[in-house]
Amino acid sequence: MEHKSLGRSGLQVSVVGLGCNNFGRRCDREQTAAVVHKALELGVTFFDTADIYGPRGLSEEYLGAALQGHRREAIIATKFVGPMGEGSLWGGASRRYIFEAVGASLRRLGTDYIDLYQIHFPDIRTPVEETLRALDDLVRQGKVRYIGCSNFAGWQVVEAQWTARNQHLSPLVSAQNLYNLLDRRIERELVPACNAYGLSVLPYFPLASGFLSGKYRSGQALPEGTRLAEAGPMAERVLTEENFGTLAKLEAFAESRGRSVLDLAIGWLASQPYVACVIAGATKPEQVEQNVRAAEWKLTSDELAEVDAITRPDQSGR
Secondary structure: OOOEEEEEEEEEOOOEEEEEOOEOOEEOOHHHHHHHHEEEEOOOOOOEHHHHHOOOHHHHHHHHHHOOOOOHEEEEEEEOOOOOOHHHHHHHOOOOHHHHHHHHHHHOOOOOOOOEEEEEEEEOOOHHHHHHHHHHHHHOOOOOOEEEEEOOHHHHHHHHHHHHHOOOOOEEEEEEEOEOOOOOOHHHOOOHHHHHHHOEEEEOOOOOHHHOOOOOOOOOOOOOOHHHHHHHHHHHHHHHHHHHHHHHHHHHHHOOOOOOOOHHHHHHHHHHOEEOOEEEOOOOOHHHHHHHHHOOOOOOHHHHHHHHHHHHOOOOOO
């Protein structure tokens, strides 16, 4: 398993990470343990969760239970901001809530520190300096080792890093955003901001909610039990004729090299220099194996150029 530095930090993370949003929802405690243990066996060190994943924080709880006895082998990344109850006091990025949220996450995870604590969404009600100062205090206390953001725009990354530098606070080391072969919008502003200010990109939904796994076909019924079969309006945005046309070209490209489109989706992301870890979800141990094997494909410059021609965003900013 290849490892990369997370931003301008000394933290090394596996190039394939395990997304844990299925834990407590599509995976029970036993299934979670099987998936996590297979990931550890294959050299995966990065486990990404959030307090709002699974009802009542079950993703963190199940992940923590699965990592008992393996804490030293794992980098736990979790998030805060999302609502954990009704009312304005049960979410956000205020100092008050951050200190409550981290304590609750530590209890559910069964650990005394979080490797990467991420701002799940921008909180426009709270000054970024207040959020960063609270997170800096957690770093100084040893409850958190590094901090990152998720779903930030490029300008929000710049604002946060400038504030951290100006106020001598712990900087962000990563930005977790939606990024895959069908949705490359972050390349316009977020990626340049991350490159300039020392953050690694952590892509989520690398398979476009399973569309890039090759299991969906135009004009055919959606496979029962799949993510897009349960996605409602999101499925309509993904299952377009344009995307099916792009999928056909990507499949032909991959098959000509003895690979699958899933291999291409993950291998392409892992080949980007600014991507430290591809966050791929799994509900079965064999899916973890597929994801890890896919990252072994390091695309050449010519291959990257060919894929770019197939998937380059058009002028509408797709």
